[in-house]
Amino acid sequence: MNATPPDAAEGFFAAVYAAVRRVPAGRVVTYGSVARLLGVPRGARAVGWALRALPRRLERDVPWHRVVGAGGRIAARPGPGPGLQARRLRAEGVRLRAGRVDMRAHELRP
DNA sequence: AAACTGACTAATA
DNA sequence: CTATTAGCCAGTT
Numbered sequence: 001m002n003a004t005p006p007d008a009a010e011g012f013f014a015a016v017y018a019a020v021r022r023v024p025a026g027r028v029v030t031y032g033s034v035a036r037l038l039g040v041p042r043g044a045r046a047v048g049w050a051l052r053a054l055p056r057r058l059e060r061d062v063p064w065h066r067v068v069g070a071g072g073r074i075a076a077r078p079g080p081g082p083g084l085q086a087r088r089l090r091a092e093g094v095r096l097r098a099g100r101v102d103m104r105a106h107e108l109r110p
Numbered sequence: 111a112a113a114c115t116g117a118c119t120a121a122t123a
Numbered sequence: 124c125t126a127t128t129a130g131c132c133a134g135t136t
Binding site: 011012013035040041042043044045046047049050053 | 130131132133134
């Protein structure tokens, strides 16, 4: 039998994917808040690490583009990522201000 | 087991 | 506003 809890058994990554999967269109969360939800208050970087490793298989179910940095900043990284993310957010009606998400209007708060 | 890496963050200058 | 610094986390070497 597995004595480890589901999340732990699946690993930190799966826990991140499960959390992000619950973010509805038109709303966003931050790396830090996701980490906090997972019980790792300072695991923001680890969350980013998990999204970076997001398998293509899950790309359809996990709205990675709804995860932004503190203050609504879109995390810079090599590749088309940032541009695509901004484009998708805009397509969902998310208001972008100088490249930053208007958190007051779109941040998902529990 | 130590060192390195990076889709982070908050604090300083 | 931008640039730098230090702390933190999980996975990889």
